[in-house]
Each structure stands twice: as C-alpha cells, then as structure tokens.
Amino acid sequence: MASAGTLDTLPIIDIAPFLNSDPADADKRAATSAALHAACVEYGFFYLNIDAYVDRAEPEELTRLGKEFFLLPQEEKNKLALSNQDYARGYAKLNENVTSGKADAHEGLDLYRPVTNPDKTKPVWGENQWPEVPGFREKYEIWVEKMKALGLILMEAMSIGLGLTREEWNDLRSQVDDSFWVMRVIGYPPLPKDHDGVSCGAHKDYGCLTFLYTDPTRSALQVFLRRPGTTVMDKTGLPLEQGTEEGIWINADPIPGCVVCNIGEMWEIWTDGLYRSTLHRVVHRGSNYRVSVPFFFEPNFDALVKPFESQKTTPTRKAIVYGDFLVSKVGNNFADPGKGKY
Ligand SMILES: O=C(O)CCC(=O)C(=O)O
Numbered sequence: 001m002a003s004a005g006t007l008d009t010l011p012i013i014d015i016a017p018f019l020n021s022d023p024a025d026a027d028k029r030a031a032t033s034a035a036l037h038a039a040c041v042e043y044g045f046f047y048l049n050i051d052a053y054v055d056r057a058e059p060e061e062l063t064r065l066g067k068e069f070f071l072l073p074q075e076e077k078n079k080l081a082l083s084n085q086d087y088a089r090g091y092a093k094l095n096e097n098v099t100s101g102k103a104d105a106h107e108g109l110d111l112y113r114p115v116t117n118p119d120k121t122k123p124v125w126g127e128n129q130w131p132e133v134p135g136f137r138e139k140y141e142i143w144v145e146k147m148k149a150l151g152l153i154l155m156e157a158m159s160i161g162l163g164l165t166r167e168e169w170n171d172l173r174s175q176v177d178d179s180f181w182v183m184r185v186i187g188y189p190p191l192p193k194d195h196d197g198v199s200c201g202a203h204k205d206y207g208c209l210t211f212l213y214t215d216p217t218r219s220a221l222q223v224f225l226r227r228p229g230t231t232v233m234d235k236t237g238l239p240l241e242q243g244t245e246e247g248i249w250i251n252a253d254p255i256p257g258c259v260v261c262n263i264g265e266m267w268e269i270w271t272d273g274l275y276r277s278t279l280h281r282v283v284h285r286g287s288n289y290r291v292s293v294p295f296f297f298e299p300n301f302d303a304l305v306k307p308f309e310s311q312k313t314t315p316t317r318k319a320i321v322y323g324d325f326l327v328s329k330v331g332n333n334f335a336d337p338g339k340g341k342y
C-alpha cells in the first residue's frame with residue numbers, strides 16, 4: 001500500500017536557468033534538465049516555476065477576463081458558438097463538451113493558432129471568435145506569444161534531460177517551431193452537492209506540453225498517479241481502459257508563480273513509451289466559480305511525430321502526423337453526432 005508522503009506531491013522545477021545562456025549557470029541548467037527527466041518518467045506532471053519569466057499579475061488578469069466573459073448573458077456567449085466556425089474554435093456551453101461519454105460540467109472558449117486562408121468547412125481551419133470583453137484579445141495574445149516561446153525553451157531543456165543527440169534536438173525543434181497551439185479558457189460552476197459526476201472527466205492531454213494556470217481555487221484539479229499495489233478508492237470518471245490500473249488521485253493545487261505542466265501523448269511517441277501522458281480530471285465541489293486557462297503547446301500541424309532512434313524499444317510506437325491526430329481527437333469531444341464529424 002503506497003503511503004502518503006513526499007512522493008505524492010508533484011515536483012517544482014524552476015525554468016530560470018534556461019532564460020539565459022550564462023556559462024555560470026550551466027550546472028543549474030543541467031539540474032533543471034535532470035529534474036524534468038525524472039518528473040516525466042515518474043509523474044508526467046510537474047509545477048514549472050515561471051516567476052523569472054512572467055509577472056504574476058499577467059495570468060491573474062487572464063482569469064479575471066475569462067470570468068468577465070463567462071458572466072455575460074448566455075445569448076451573448078452563444079454568439080461565439082463552435083457551430084459558427086469549424087466546431088473547434090469558439091464557445092462551448094455548459095455540458096457541451098464530453099469526456100469518455102460523460103458531459104463535462106464546464107463551459108469554455110477555445111482559440112487556436114490562426115491559419116492562412118481560413119475555411120470553416122475544414123476541420124480546425126476556421127477563424128477564432130474573440131469575446132468583446134475590453135482587453136481580452138490583447139492580453140490573451142500577449143500570453144500566447146509568451147507561452148509559445150516558453151514551450152520552445154522547455155522543449156530544449158527536456159531534450160537535454162532525455163539525452164537526445166544534437167541532431168535529434170534539431171529534428172524535434174523543427175516539429176514544434178510553428179506550434180499549432182490551443183489557448184483554452186474554462187469556467188467551472190460548483191458541482192451541485194448531490195452531483196455524482198465530475199467537472200471534467202479523466203483524460204490525457206493529446207499533444208505536447210500543457211501550461212495550466214488557474215485561479216487560486218484548491219481541491220479541483222486531480223492527477224492520477226500509477227501505484228501498482230494500491231487500490232483505486234474512487235473510480236468516478238475513470239475511462240474503461242483504466243479500470244485495472246492501480247493508483248491514487250492526488251490534488252494538484254495551484255502554487256503562486258508556477259504553472260502546472262504536463263506532457264501529452266506526443267511525448268509518449270517520441271520517447272517510445274518512456275514518458276507517459278498522465279490522466280487528470282477536475283472535481284470542483286467548492287462554492288465559487290472556478291476559471292482555468294490552459295495553454296497547449298503542440299507540434300506543427302504537419303509534423304511527422306515518431307520515436308527517436310535513441311529511444312526506440314520493441315515493439316516501437318507508430319508514427320503519426322500531428323494534424324491528422326488532432327482532427328481525430330477534436331471529432332471525439334462532443335456528444336452531438338452532428339458535431340465534430342470530420
Ligand atoms: O481546468 C483544469 O484545471 C484542467 C483542464 C484540462 O485538463 C484540459 O483542458 O485539458
């Protein structure tokens with residue numbers, strides 16, 4: 001039986017040493033890379049301390065703006081419906097999103113990397129729909145630029161921790177240097193006391209890296225830690241394929257100055273299974289309205305993602321083209337079969 005202890009909290013890793021190339025910081029960079037590697041093997045999740053990178057007031061402002069949007073009358077929010085566009089970009093009302101066949105008790109707004117020649121009849125190829133909340137677009141666009149740059153910095157730090165060769169890093173860089181990112185704003189009303197469901201069902205993120213900033217609400221985001229020999233006490237929301245997995249759910253409460261970072265399924269492919277994308281869910285039973293703003297740093301749309309030579313095991317994982325994979329995932333997100341049927 002696994003006991004509660006230091007193993008059951010996610011590590012905190014500081015990105016500061018990678019924000020400069022000062023030779024005096026070489027040891028600190030090596031320590032950050034080693035910590036990233038250990039965290040990805042052990043948890044697939046960690047806190048990334050970004051205090052040296054952004055002012056804390058910036059993401060706080062994003063959650064404030066998000067809440068301002070969600071407080072608008074329902075008709076106003078519906079004007080940004082996903083169905084106006086490509087069924088991926090825009091506003092999804094409460095219970096519209098579905099995870100493992102169950103409605104998620106949240107509403108959200110999804111923004112994607114803009115494309116040249118948008119065409120809303122093509123999967124994920126429409127135009128973003130911005131709320132008319134003053135300052136919203138400006139502040140979110142600044143955040144997107146910063147998170148894109150952070151994504152590349154973190155990818156390089158991770159490639160060192162993983163022990164990729166210089167050629168492999170150049171290859172990896174060329175797969176993510178024009179990230180088909182997603183910026184999501186999610187609003188969670190409190191779950192009714194007698195509600196047996198979850199706010200966001202257990203899932204793995206499918207891309208590359210997630211940088212999650214949330215308001216200070218505690219006891220909402222939970223991470224599944226695999227612990228062979230431990231009985232899963234609460235199977236609520238666990239996908240069927242997870243039924244036999246043994247482990248525990250731990251809270252990943254927000255830490256000031258940090259984003260929660262987790263790795264998506266693309267890392268499973270690059271490392272041929274050494275790094276595993278980890279299940280997480282949101283169960284928000286507090287009385288406040290919670291807002292979270294995950295940024296998904298993803299590969300380029302046309303990236304061919306395959307295991308690196310130095311990581312290959314037998315049997316080796318299949319190569320995928322990120323854009324195709326994304327389209328198949330987006331198509332599974334909604335309950336109404338008329339939606340996302342790409
Ligand atoms: O709101 C959260 O804390 C997590 C959201 C999440 O996991 C997702 O959007 O993929």
Ligand SMILES: [Fe+2]
Pocket residue numbers: 203204205280
């Ligand atoms: Fe997620």
